[in-house]
Amino acid sequence: MRIALYEPEIAGNVGSVLRLGACFGVGVDLIEPLGFAWDDRRVRRAAMDYIDHVAITRHASFDAFRASAGESRLVLFTTKADQSVYDFTFRPDDVLLFGKESAGVPAAVADACDARLRIPIRPQVRSLNLAISTALALGEAMRQTESLPGG
Structure with a gap:
């Protein structure tokens, strides 16, 4: 399993996702351009x-x-999807894709994905933070595939 970030814009979010990947033994793919310099502190x-x-x-x-x-x-995570992350069956080799913070992914990228999922949240709010969304999605995917570290 891997995490992929499409043109991420916020250095702190990427850092948090990298830490998540380190903790769970999951690689992270960064799809450029990035919205910040890679050496951003x-x-x-x-x-x-x-x-x-x-x-x-x-x-x-x-x-x-x-x-x-x-x-x-x-597997694309998007607020525009109809299917819940909790109604999807993950595989151990899935790549979990997340769009840029301000705009998600363009239609051509969404169309290239094998599945589109959403994390259900209250209708009064727009979306979760990228790093939090990634953690929730990865946790569910790893739980289903029984690939959690130490589990």
């Missing part, structure tokens, strides 16, 4: 020393990323 501040314990792969474009994913299913 906010990435390392959020990731702390965990950044040295996660496999990070940077991709120049979505097409380059997609080509590297092989046969793995690409």
Whole structure:
């Protein structure tokens, strides 16, 4: 299982996702362009020393990323989906894709995905923070595939 971030814009969110990946043994793919300089100190501040314990792969474009994913299913998390994350059956080799904080992913990227899921939240609010969404989705996917560390 892997996490993929499409053109992330906020260094602190990426740092938090890198720390999440380190803690759960899940690699993180970053699809460029990034909305910040890679050496932004906010990435390392959020990731702390965990950044040295996660496999990070940077991709120049979505097409380059997609080509590297092989046969793995690409599972997009979006507020525009109808299917709940809790009504989906994950596989151990799924790639969990999250869009940029301000705009998600373009239609062409969404269309290239094998599934589109949403995390159910109250209708009065728009969305969760990227790092929180990633943690909830990864936790459910790993729970279903029984791949939680120490479990």
